[in-house]
Amino acid sequence: MNRKYTFLSALLLCAGVLTFISCKDEEEVVDPPLVCGLPNGTIRWKENGVEKCANASIIADKGIILTINGLSAQGPTITFELDSVSVGTHELTADYNYVLYTDGLALGWEATNEQPGSITINSHNESTNRIEGTFQINVVNPINGVSKQITDGQLSVTYTE
Numbered sequence: 111m112n113r114k115y116t117f118l119s120a121l122l123l124c125a126g127v128l129t130f131i132s133c134k135d136e137e138e139v140v141d142p143p144l145v146c147g148l149p150n151g152t153i154r155w156k157e158n159g160v161e162k163c164a165n166a167s168i169i170a171d172k173g174i175i176l177t178i179n180g181l182s183a184q185g186p187t188i189t190f191e192l193d194s195v196s197v198g199t200h201e202l203t204a205d206y207n208y209v210l211y212t213d214g215l216a217l218g219w220e221a222t223n224e225q226p227g228s229i230t231i232n233s234h235n236e237s238t239n240r241i242e243g244t245f246q247i248n249v250v251n252p253i254n255g256v257s258k259q260i261t262d263g264q265l266s267v268t269y270t271e
């Protein structure tokens with residue numbers, strides 16, 4: 111008889127513990143830290159103040175112009191078509207040093223002549239095909255005219271020719 115009560119007491123105790131554990135308050139969901147950097151470089155930026163980076167792929171190729179594309183695992187992409195790759199500060203516009211941005215919803219945003227941004231090439235080593243710089247721009251959705259701020263941009267990539 112004691113065994114039966116001991117077993118039932120233990121069973122009730124376990125059920126109570128499980129109920130207590132499963133009924134705890136909901137925890138705040140915290141996004142994992144943003145991990146950036148790939149074998150051929152790093153591209154980071156802030157979109158309307160939120161940090162983003164190309165952590166899924168970076169493709170950089172120089173033909174007539176230097177094309178750099180960074181894809182974030184969270185959805186956004188940023189593409190540069192750089193006509194100017196010399197050290198110094200250059201405008202980012204619709205006609206020259208173009209930028210195309212897609213957000214996490216795959217909506218397109220682009221550089222405009224009315225709101226030019228800038229890219230500062232801090233170093234460009236043509237023997238190692240390495241380029242480093244910073245950038246900022248307000249990109250505009252061509253459908254509705256709304257703009258997004260891309261600030262605190264940094265790129266450090268190795269490109270192919």
